[in-house]
Amino acid sequence: MRTHSAQTASHSPAEEQAVGMAQNVDILVTVPATEQLLQFLLCPLCSNRMVQPITFCEKGHNICSNCKDTMDKCPTCGSQFSGIRNIRLEIISQWSNFTCANVALGCPVMRPIELMADHLASCAYRKATCPLNKVMDIVCHWEGPLKDLIFHCSESHQKYFAEGESFMSSSLEDAVNMIHYCDEVFICHKRFKDGKLYCAVEKVGISQALYTASFILNTVSGSERIVFTHTVRNISGNLNYLLEYGKFLKLNDKLVKRFISDGKLALQVMIWRANVKK
Numbered sequence: 187m188r189t190h191s192a193q194t195a196s197h198s199p200a201e202e203q204a205v206g207m208a209q210n211v212d213i214l215v216t217v218p219a220t221e222q223l224l225q226f227l228l229c230p231l232c233s234n235r236m237v238q239p240i241t242f243c244e245k246g247h248n249i250c251s252n253c254k255d256t257m258d259k260c261p262t263c264g265s266q267f268s269g270i271r272n273i274r275l276e277i278i279s280q281w282s283n284f285t286c287a288n289v290a291l292g293c294p295v296m297r298p299i300e301l302m303a304d305h306l307a308s309c310a311y312r313k314a315t316c317p318l319n320k321v322m323d324i325v326c327h328w329e330g331p332l333k334d335l336i337f338h339c340s341e342s343h344q345k346y347f348a349e350g351e352s353f354m355s356s357s358l359e360d361a362v363n364m365i366h367y368c369d370e371v372f373i374c375h376k377r378f379k380d381g382k383l384y385c386a387v388e389k390v391g392i393s394q395a396l397y398t399a400s401f402i403l404n405t406v407s408g409s410e411r412i413v414f415t416h417t418v419r420n421i422s423g424n425l426n427y428l429l430e431y432g433k434f435l436k437l438n439d440k441l442v443k444r445f446i447s448d449g450k451l452a453l454q455v456m457i458w459r460a461n462v463k464k
Contacts, residue, residue, distance in 0.1 A: 226275070227279050229248075229252075230248070230249065231249065231253040232253050235250075235279070236249070236250035236251075236279065237251050237252045238250075238251060238280075239251050239271045239276065240271065240272045241254060241267060241269060241272065242268045242270045242271075242272055243260035243262070243265040243266065243268060244260075244265040244266050245260070245265045247260050248275060254267060281298055283296040283297060286302070286309055286311070288311040291312075291313070291331055292331070307394055308393045309332070310332050310392070311331045311332065311333060313329060313332075314329070314331065314332040315328065316329075316335075316339075317364070317371070317373050317421055318339075318346065318362065318364065321375075322360060324343075326342065332392055335371055339364050339371060343364060346363055347366065348363055348364065349366050350367060351367050351368075352454060352457075354453065354454055355454075355455055356453065360378060362376070365455075365457060369392065369393075370389060370393065370395070370397070371389070371390040372388065372397070372399075372418065373388045373389075373390065374455055381439040382437065382439065383435070383436070383437045384435065385401050385434060385435040385455075387399035387416075387418050387455065388418065388419060388420065389418045390420075390421055391420045397417075397458065397460060398415055399456065401415075401435045401453060402454040402456065403451075403454075404445065404452050404454075405444055405445055405452070410445075412437070412441075412445070414434075416434055416435075
C-alpha cells in the first residue's frame with residue numbers, strides 16, 4: 187500500500203517525483219514560487235506585466251493590450267490575433283501580488299495589480315528631485331529616493347527649512363519656505379508682483395493624505411484679521427500658473443499695507459491634515 191509523506195526536501199519538483207517513484211511513495215510536490223508563476227504574466231514583447239485585456243493569438247499565445255495596439259501579428263509566432271480574451275489569466279493577474287516597480291531601489295512592497303497604482307503614487311522609494319531646484323534662482327541637482335528627501339532638505343537647505351505646522355513669514359520680499367510636518371514636505375511660496383501679494387502652499391507628495399493650509403494676517407491693534415484657507419495640492423512645477431490662476435491667497439497692496447508694522451508683514455502660515463480639528 188502506498189503511503190503519503192509531507193516531508194520537505196531540498197530537491198526540485200522533478201527530483202522529488204523521481205525519488206517518490208523509486209521508493210513507491212507519493213511526494214507532495216512543492217508549488218513553484220510566486221515569482222516563477224508571475225513570469226507567465228509578462229508580455230512577450232515589452233517584458234512588462236501584461237495590461238488587461240489580455241488576448242490570445244490564433245495559436246494561443248498571450249499579449250498585453252498596450253503592445254497589441256502596436257502589432258499586426260503575434261510577436262511569438264507571427265499568427266493573427268484572435269481577439270479572444272484570456273479571462274483566467276486576467277483573474278490570476280488581478281489577484282496576484284506584484285513587486286513594486288521600485289524594487290531595485292529597495293522597496294519591499296508587493297500588492298495586487300489593482301492596488302499597485304495607489305502604492306506607486308506614494309512609494310517612499312520612487313525617484314524624487316529637489317523641489318527647490320529652479321525656484322527663486324535656487325539651483326539644486328539632488329536626485330534620490332523620496333524617503334531621503336526630508337534629510338536632504340534639512341541638511342542642504344537649512345536657510346529655507348522649517349519644522350512644525352506653523353511659521354511666520356514676515357519678509358516684504360519674495361520668499362520660499364520648506365516645511366516639514368507630519369513626515370511630509372511642503373513648499374510655501376510668497377511673491378510680490380504688480381502691487382499684489384501672492385501666497386501658495388504645495389505638497390511634494392510623500393503620501394496621499396489630504397492637507398489644508400491657512401494664511402493668517404493680523405493688524406498690530408488686533409482690529410483687523412484676514413484668514414484664507416485652501417486645500418493643499420501636489421507640487422505642479424508651474425509656479426507662475428499656480429500663483430496667477432490657482433485658488434490661493436491674493437491681496438492688493440493697499441490691503442497688505444494694513445498688516446505691515448516696523449517693516450514686517452504679520453503673516454502666519456498654518457498647515458494641518460484635512461478633517462483633523464484644531
